[in-house]
Amino acid sequence: xxxxxxxxxxxxxxxxxxxxxxxxxxxxxxxxxxxxxxPGRETCETCEDTRKLLEEVSGLSEKVKLTVHxxxxxREQAGDLxxxxxxxxxxxxxxxxxxxxFGMPSxxxxxxxxxxxVDASNGETDLSxxxxxxxxxxxxxxxxxxxxxxx
Amino acid sequence: MAHQMAVExxxxxADVIEATEFPDLARRYRxxxxxxxxxxxxxxxxxxxxxxxxxxxxxxxxxxxxxxxxPKEQEP
Numbered sequence: 001x002x003x004x005x006x007x008x009x010x011x012x013x014x015x016x017x018x019x020x021x022x023x024x025x026x027x028x029x030x031x032x033x034x035x036x037x038x039p040g041r042e043t044c045e046t047c048e049d050t051r052k053l054l055e056e057v058s059g060l061s062e063k064v065k066l067t068v069h070x071x072x073x074x075r076e077q078a079g080d081l082x083x084x085x086x087x088x089x090x091x092x093x094x095x096x097x098x099x100x101x102f103g104m105p106s107x108x109x110x111x112x113x114x115x116x117x118v119d120a121s122n123g124e125t126d127l128s129x130x131x132x133x134x135x136x137x138x139x140x141x142x143x144x145x146x147x148x149x150x151x
Numbered sequence: 152m153a154h155q156m157a158v159e160x161x162x163x164x165a166d167v168i169e170a171t172e173f174p175d176l177a178r179r180y181r182x183x184x185x186x187x188x189x190x191x192x193x194x195x196x197x198x199x200x201x202x203x204x205x206x207x208x209x210x211x212x213x214x215x216x217x218x219x220x221x222p223k224e225q226e227p
Contacts, residue, residue: 046172082164085173097157102176103169112167116154125155131206135160140216142163142209144153147170147177147187 003053009060012114016061020121023063024093026054029071029083050087050104057114063121091116094123107150152205153188191216 002009030047051068058066071078071086081090082100091099099120105113119125127135153165170177170185180189188205189195190212200208 046169087172095158096161097159097163097165099154099157100164100166102166103172105167105169109167109169112154116158119155119158123158125158127152127155127159128202131156131202132159134206134210135156135163138160138162138213140162140213142156142160142212143191144156144163144165144209145180145189146153146165146167147180147182147185147189148167149170149185 002056003049004056009056012057013060015114016063016118019118020061020063022094022121022123023065024091024117024121025065025067026058026089026117027081027092028054028066028068028087028089029074029078030068030086031071044086046104047087050089053104053106054089057117064117091120093120095120096123104150109148109150152202156209 004012028051030051031044033048034043054066054068058064069077071083078084082098083090085102087104088100088102090101099116101113153163154167157163157165168176170182170187176182180187180195184197186199187195187197188208190209193215194208194212196208
C-alpha cells in the first residue's frame, strides 16, 4: 500500500499530464535512520515517510525528477539552497525564486504541493495581474515563511 | 500563495514549514494558529487571506524595511 491512494494517484497523474510543460526537480535533503541512539540528538521521525511520498509523486510524471541527498554528506549544497534541517526539499524547474518545504507535505499541504509542482514546471501561476505587477517591481529580496500543520 | 510568488519572482524565497515537526521554529515565531505567515521576520499575520490583502501585508514588510511602497491603510 502506497502513501497516496490509487484513486488520488491516477487523478494527480492526469493533472500533471494535462498541465505540466517543463521538467521540475525535487531536491530533497534527509538523514538515514541511525542504528545508534545518541543522547541529546533527535532522530528525524518523518524523513522516511517524506522520502516515500516524494518518490511516489515523482513516479506520477516523467517531468518530475527526485534527487535525494543525505544532509550530513551534502552540507555545502544544502547550505547553498538554505537548507539546514530535515526533512526538507526545494523545487527546481522554471521557478524564478526559491520554493522550499520543511517537513512532510501532508493534509491540505499535499494538494498545495501538487499545485506548486505544476507552477514550478510552468514558471507561472494564477496570481492576479496586480500581484504579478507588484512582484515585477521588487528590487530587494523577500523571505516569506508559512507555518502550517498536517490537518 | 507564498510559493506562487516565489515561482513568479527571483526576489522571493518562500518556505512552507510544518510547525509540529519543527517545534523550535514554531516557538521562535510564536506560532499559535495556522497558517501563520512571517515576512522578512518583520510582518506577520495568521489566516488564509484574499490575495489583495495578503499582498498588502507583503508590501508593508517592504515598507517597514525602509524601501518600496505599500498602502498605508494596510499596515498590520
